[in-house]
Amino acid sequence: MSAFKKIANIQDIEDAALKKLDRNVLDYYGPGAQDNITNKDNKLAYDRYQLCPRVLRDVSNVDMSVSIFGHTFKTPVFVAASAMQKMANPIGEAGAARSACKNGAGYSLSTVSTTSLEDISKSVAPLESQGHQSVRWFQLYVYKDRLKSLDLIKRAENAGFTALLVTADTPYLGRRLANIRHGFMLPDHLRLANFDKGEGDSAKKDSNYISKYISDQIDPSLSWKDLKWLKTQTKLPILVKGVLTAEDAKLVVENGLDGIVVSNHGGRQLDGVSATIDALDEVVQAVDNKIPVLIDGGVMRGSDVFKALALGAKAVFVGRPVLWSLALDGEKGVDLMFDILNEELRLTMALSGVSNVSQIDKSYIKPLATRSKL
Ligand SMILES: Cc1cc2nc3c(=O)[nH]c(=O)nc-3n(C[C@H](O)[C@H](O)[C@H](O)COP(=O)(O)O)c2cc1C
Numbered sequence: 001m002s003a004f005k006k007i008a009n010i011q012d013i014e015d016a017a018l019k020k021l022d023r024n025v026l027d028y029y030g031p032g033a034q035d036n037i038t039n040k041d042n043k044l045a046y047d048r049y050q051l052c053p054r055v056l057r058d059v060s061n062v063d064m065s066v067s068i069f070g071h072t073f074k075t076p077v078f079v080a081a082s083a084m085q086k087m088a089n090p091i092g093e094a095g096a097a098r099s100a101c102k103n104g105a106g107y108s109l110s111t112v113s114t115t116s117l118e119d120i121s122k123s124v125a126p127l128e129s130q131g132h133q134s135v136r137w138f139q140l141y142v143y144k145d146r147l148k149s150l151d152l153i154k155r156a157e158n159a160g161f162t163a164l165l166v167t168a169d170t171p172y173l174g175r176r177l178a179n180i181r182h183g184f185m186l187p188d189h190l191r192l193a194n195f196d197k198g199e200g201d202s203a204k205k206d207s208n209y210i211s212k213y214i215s216d217q218i219d220p221s222l223s224w225k226d227l228k229w230l231k232t233q234t235k236l237p238i239l240v241k242g243v244l245t246a247e248d249a250k251l252v253v254e255n256g257l258d259g260i261v262v263s264n265h266g267g268r269q270l271d272g273v274s275a276t277i278d279a280l281d282e283v284v285q286a287v288d289n290k291i292p293v294l295i296d297g298g299v300m301r302g303s304d305v306f307k308a309l310a311l312g313a314k315a316v317f318v319g320r321p322v323l324w325s326l327a328l329d330g331e332k333g334v335d336l337m338f339d340i341l342n343e344e345l346r347l348t349m350a351l352s353g354v355s356n357v358s359q360i361d362k363s364y365i366k367p368l369a370t371r372s373k374l
């Protein structure tokens with residue numbers, strides 16, 4: 001018997017990537033903070049919802065497109081902003097940006113990427129001239145040095161990014177035990193490409209590079225008034241990334257911001273918070289359709305995407321699945337990831353009796369009933 005195994009789902013991609021990457025990278029990409037409880041629960045929580053399909057509905061055509069801020073996307077599966085993707089594969093962030101563009105998916109780039117904003121735009125330009133549309137958003141960390149953040153915003157605007165995701169859950173870095181135990185180093189041949197050579201070099205000498213970088217540079221005093229000020233500095237819509245409660249969701253609306261990403265940073269910040277899918281409903285209720293609500297964390301299958309849409313998310317970001325896909329096979333790996341998630345979502349919709357995403361609502365899911373004992 002041949003040992004050949006075809007990749008069939010995102011777990012297969014993850015398993016293959018775990019065999020390829022070295023410890024330094026795996027320690028950084030994989031675990032959540034502290035005891036990994038929230039990171040695990042992000043995935044498990046999806047299994048606590050059941051699907052409630054309807055039948056005999058004519059599902060011969062299924063349309064997965066969604067519209068946000070005037071852009072239409074072919075799929076609600078978006079690429080999350082995650083740092084330092086060249087550690088997964090030399091093509092790094094550009095591989096995921098190109099794949100998202102070919103798939104008509106949303107793309108987001110981290111402030112602390114190993115490919116610059118400008119190089120991301122260059123990497124998708126040939127695809128755009130073939131008629132593909134790239135919709136790219138920039139994830140902004142607000143630096144103590146405000147000029148540094150303002151410069152990033154200007155560069156994002158000039159490089160064709162059309163929204164900002166301001167990360168609100170990281171005034172300090174969460175305690176990531178594997179990185180504390182073994183140390184973490186950005187490999188010498190890589191650098192934080194949005195900055196002059198040398199950015200983070202002082203931290204680089206520290207065995208806990210990232211936590212030192214954040215405490216040196218990122219402003220832990222950030223508050224709502226700063227986001228109101230940021231709004232005056234750009235025409236781009238601003239989404240707040242890292243909201244988990246109805247209270248904060250209301251403040252996002254009251255402060256005139258444009259969107260929400262329900263996120264716990266992939267369980268990498270405050271361990272012990274709820275799974276994002278369990279926080280989604282209260283955020284969606286609080287926002288009352290005034291601004292779009294998106295979600296990330298633990299999405300591994302098309303049926304997870306379906307459940308998030310049923311609870312009111314407009315789109316879903318995937319973080320680690322992109323990193324594993326890059327590790328597996330660069331841009332082609334991310335193409336495979338989109339093929340799988342899109343096919344799974346299409347099938348979940350068809351088998352649930354819906355032919356477009358606007359039909360998906362809470363009636364198609366229910367909390368898992370306690371299984372009766374045999
Ligand atoms: C290795 C890694 C690096 C990340 N870097 C950033 C970052 O630079 N900025 C940010 O806002 N979120 C960052 N995130 C969080 C992601 O944007 C996203 O919230 C999370 O990965 C979603 O969970 P998932 O990995 O389970 O899909 C990072 C996540 C990972 C796994």
Ligand SMILES: O=C(O)C(=O)c1ccccc1
Pocket residue numbers: 083112170210213214265268
């Ligand atoms: O690791 C992360 O999750 C992250 O957000 C980050 C922030 C600053 C530098 C590097 C990574």
